[in-house]
Amino acid sequence: MERLQKVIAKAGIASRRHAEEMILDGRVQVNGKIVTELGTKVDPEKDYVKVNGKRIQIEPHKIYLLLNKPRGYITSVHDPEGRPTVMDFVRDIKERVYPVGRLDYDSEGLLLLTNDGDLAGALMHPSSGVEKTYWVKIKGHLTEEKIKKLAQGGLSLPGGKSAPARVRPLRKTSEHDWIEIIIHEGKRRQIRMMVEKIGHDVLKLKRVAYGFLALGDLLPGDYRRLTPAEVKGLKGLIHKGGAAKKAPVKPKGEAVRGKRAGGG
Template sequence: MAQERLQKILAHHGVASRRKAEELIKAGRVTVNGKVARIGQKADPLRDEILLDGKPLPPPPEPLYFLLYKPYGVITSVKDPQGRPTVMDFFRGIKQRLFPVGRLDWDSEGLVLLTNDGELAYRLTHPKFQVPRSYLVKVKGHPDPKVLKKVSEGGLPLQDGPSPKMEVKVVGRTARSTWLHLTLREGRNRVIRRTFELIGHPVRKLRRVAYGPLTLEGLRPGQLRPLTEAEIKELKKWVKLPV
């Protein structure tokens, strides 16, 4: 078997997502042939002895894929040190290890994909693959069309760099607020909320309604379902994985 990056091997064995696997390597918890591993190192899992915390890696698990309609007030994390509800509370009957793909803020609701397929999770969240995420967002007030055009073009000054480009469509108005349909192709932390705070129209509600080809159709908050074979194949096509 050809050599692969360690974080990819760890993800394939269901130990962690590729990003979390990098943290394990940085923490010195992974060794290859008796030596502490380093970021960027490659190995052959059939020839090299790869240990995590001194123990061999588990065999690659059966891949699982679930779609969850995350309610408000739930953390998108495997665990929370403060003891708050997490998305994993909805999967207590499943023994295999799962992890959420990307983030959705505790004060947002909507579509979250959970899997143990580390390579797919990595590609879905990597900017290189430009996977679209769509949101239904309620903002305070009535943004001027010229301002919304600037939002769509991106480049507004945020603390961590320019705001990303996003497709913006007005889908409704009330006396004091505006409903928008937004589509982005990157997932920076609270970037929608920070962008609209910057232009003076803070977000009041946010719901992720689609991730790539997946939608919330047929689900209510707190409900989940496994992905169909067709959906799994479609997701893999989006990120150029073999099906």
């Protein structure tokens, strides 16, 4: 909730002092009623404010969050089946935010949330070309030929063939391979389907970077706010066609414990 004169000033209608005069003169309405009390508080996202008979457009405070999504959560604001969603971890954020893109229920890792619709839409558009980096645990062992198939693209997927990707081995165990895959597409369950196409199952999938943003040591269920420089960098990716930059080892910004992760 904010003071009415502050909301009017933030909308660019008048200075705060002039807004106070307009309120006292009876030129301001809130939800259809004239308001003349300077101490009146309104919710910019819910209340209808009119000045001189015209509704003002209130730009909400922009929020940009980087969350480490755990497995077992839906990347959605609401789930009709009642399953837990990523919104459980940002309940202390007053502004309404929503996920940028998605991570599957069984996937984990870096997920952006914001209320900046223009930026979110641009980042999710296929033309953005923003690179996403994943670490993938695969059942069995991959041959050089299969790694090449993943990298060169052309695998038949619902919605079209896969584009070329950057693939490199990370480590091996007696029964599994870990690889890194970097793609710029965003087809649903794309990594899993690509791996299935070459005859293997994905046992674990974790997104560790989005463009130049790295997950770093953020714990599952925790989030942090992006710095102004990072927000500027994201907007720059859109104009540069998603060209990736080297991700920082230790991203800046204070981590916040998610609600489900024990943070209150």
